[in-house]
Every structure is written in C-alpha cells, then in structure tokens.
Amino acid sequence: AQTVTQSQPEMSVQEAETVTLSCTYDTSESDYYLFWYKQPPSRQMILVIRQEAYKQQNATENRFSVNFQKAAKSFSLKISDSQLGDAAMYFCAYSTRAGGTSYGKLTFGQGTILTVHP
Amino acid sequence: NAGVTQTPKFQVLKTGQSMTLQCAQDMNHNSMYWYRQDPGMGLRLIYYSASEGTTDKGEVPNGYNVSRLNKREFSLRLESAAPSQTSVYFCASAGLFSNQPQHFGDGTRLSIL
Numbered sequence: 001a002q003t004v005t006q007s008q009p010e011m012s013v014q015e016a017e018t019v020t021l022s023c024t025y026d027t028s029e030s031d032y033y034l035f036w037y038k039q040p041p042s043r044q045m046i047l048v049i050r051q052e053a054y055k056q057q058n059a060t061e062n063r064f065s066v067n068f069q070k071a072a073k074s075f076s077l078k079i080s081d082s083q084l085g086d087a088a089m090y091f092c093a094y095s096t097r098a099g100g101t102s103y104g105k106l107t108f109g110q111g112t113i114l115t116v117h118p
Numbered sequence: 119n120a121g122v123t124q125t126p127k128f129q130v131l132k133t134g135q136s137m138t139l140q141c142a143q144d145m146n147h148n149s150m151y152w153y154r155q156d157p158g159m160g161l162r163l164i165y166y167s168a169s170e171g172t173t174d175k176g177e178v179p180n181g182y183n184v185s186r187l188n189k190r191e192f193s194l195r196l197e198s199a200a201p202s203q204t205s206v207y208f209c210a211s212a213g214l215f216s217n218q219p220q221h222f223g224d225g226t227r228l229s230i231l
Contacts, residue, residue, distance in 0.1 A: 009158070035219060043206065045222035091160055095219050105151070105176070106210075106220060108160035 002027045004094050006109035013082045014117050020067075021077045021112050023092030031097045034068065034075045039089040039111075048090070051075065079114075087116045120144050124209050124223035131199045131230045139194040139226050141209030149212040150192035151176075151220060152184060154205040161208060167192055199230045 003026045013019035025034070036048040051059045051068050058066050063083075067076045079086055089111045096104035125140045143150065148169045153161040153176075163176030167186040181203060183195045192211075196203055206227050210220040 004160075006160075033219065043225045045208065045210075047218050050219070093219075105163060105166060106161075108162070110158055110160045 002029075002032075002094050002096075002107045004092050004107050004109040006092055006112050008112045009110070010113045010115070012115040012117060013079070015082055015084060017082055018078060018080045019082055019114065021079075021090050021092075021114070023075045023077070023109055025073050025075065025092070025094050025109075027073070027094065029096060033095045033097065034066075035093040035095065035106075036064070036066070036077045037091040037093060037108075038086075039091065040087075045091075049077070082116050084116050084118060087114055089113050122209055122211055122221050122223035124207075124226050126226060127224065128227050129229070131196075131228065133199060133201060133230060135199050135230075137196045137199060137228070139196075139207055139209075139228070140191070141193065141223060142191045143209075143211040143221070144190065145211060145213060145221065146189070147211035147213035147221070148189070150186065151210040151212070152182075152192070152194045153208045153210065154178065154203075155208060155225070156205050164194065164207075201230050204228060204230045 005024050032053045034051045038046045038048050049061045049064050063080045065078045091111050092109040094107045122143045151166040152164040155161045162178050165184040167173045170189045173184050185193045206225045208225050209223040212220045
C-alpha cells in the first residue's frame with residue numbers, strides 16, 4: 001500500500017517570502033501522480049498543482065512549484081511571494097494511474113498548516 | 119455550477135443513532151468516494167464506487183455502509199453512531215479524462231455525543 005508522509009505539522013512564513021512544504025511517499029509503482037491540495041478554513045479542497053511521475057520536469061503553476069525527486073520519493077511544494085490568501089492547510093496526495101490519463105484512488109498525507117504573517 | 123453536493127453540512131447525533139449522509143454529482147462521473155478527515159490524519163478513504171453498481175472498502179470502512187443509488191448519488195450510512203465517528207466527511211467524484219483527480223464536495227461536519 002502507498003503511504004504519504006508530511007513531517008511538518010505547521011509552518012509559517014512572512015508575506016512576500018518563500019516557503020517550502022515537505023512530502024515524502026512510499027510506493028512500489030513506477031507510474032503515478034502526485035498532487036498538492038490547499039484547504040482554507042472554508043473546508044474546500046482546492047487542487048494547487050500536479051506532477052506526473054514519468055515527467056522529469058518539475059511542475060509549476062504561477063507562484064507554486066514543486067521539487068520532485070523520484071528516486072528519493074520526495075515531493076516538496078515551494079510557494080514564492082507568499083500572500084495572506086495562501087494561509088491554509090496543505091495536503092500532499094498520491095494517485096495511481098488508473099488507465100490512460102485517468103486517476104486512481106487518492107492517498108493523502110497528514111497535512112501542514114501554513115500561517116502567513118503580514 | 120453545482121459539481122458535488124453534500125447534505126447536510128452539519129449534524130449532531132447521539133451515540134447509537136443512525137444517519138445517512140447524501141452525496142450527488144452532476145458531472146456524469148463514474149467514480150465516487152467517501153473520506154473522513156480527522157485532525158492530524160489527513161483524509162482517509164472510507165468507501166468508494168468505481169462505477170454504478172459497485173462499491174469497495176477503503177482504508178477505514180468499519181462502522182459504515184454505502185449505497186451507490188445511481189450514477190449521480192452515493193450515500194454513506196452510519197447504522198449506530200459512535201463518538202469515534204465524529205469527523206468531517208467529504209464526498210468526491212472522478213471521471214475519465216478529467217482535469218482533476220477528484221472533485222470534492224464542501225464536507226459534512228458530524229459530531230456524535
């Protein structure tokens with residue numbers, strides 16, 4: 001079974017600074033997806049960024065980027081120019097590739113609470 | 119612009135009471151999921167339905183039952199609620215070739231006294 005571990009229960013950052021959230025995972029599969037989700041106090045689950053395991057290039061979405069180290073099974077999220085609206089719980093998640101571009105079940109990490117100080 | 123709709127949003131139960139959480143999606147998705155979210159543990163899969171007419175256990179199925187009523191609806195039932203089932207419950211759905219792995223509802227906060 002796959003496992004996802006987020007070792008930082010809480011992180012904080014000053015507005016406009018950069019912060020990195022850590023995630024490690026364990027799997028015996030070679031083809032899979034990794035994701036970061038944001039959960040603000042509203043409880044919505046918002047997809048921030050995704051990474052396909054077969055792609056060596058790290059994914060980037062505006063101020064959000066990942067550092068994907070497949071051999072080390074590490075998948076960290078970097079938030080640049082942090083904004084007050086970035087304050088939330090962040091979850092790392094893993095999915096198998098169900099077939100074609102379809103996704104399988106999600107396995108989540110424990111979450112990291114990010115606080116942004118003005 | 120509905121997506122995944124969960125009802126109710128909040129509920130308080132007494133130990134031993136039964137309750138059904140409802141979930142409906144309007145995106146014609148094949149797969150539907152129920153998760154629970156507890157502090158410090160992230161989201162854990164309770165049950166899922168890969169397609170209409172099928173259901174399978176996830177990581178934490180004990181104390182729950184599910185029904186995939188039709189392609190749109192997937193309900194979660196607590197037959198005899200226990201305080202350990204106090205949690206936030208999320209329903210999600212997924213379709214082939216979707217731009218997202220799963221689309222989530224807004225959650226149900228369930229407290230069992």
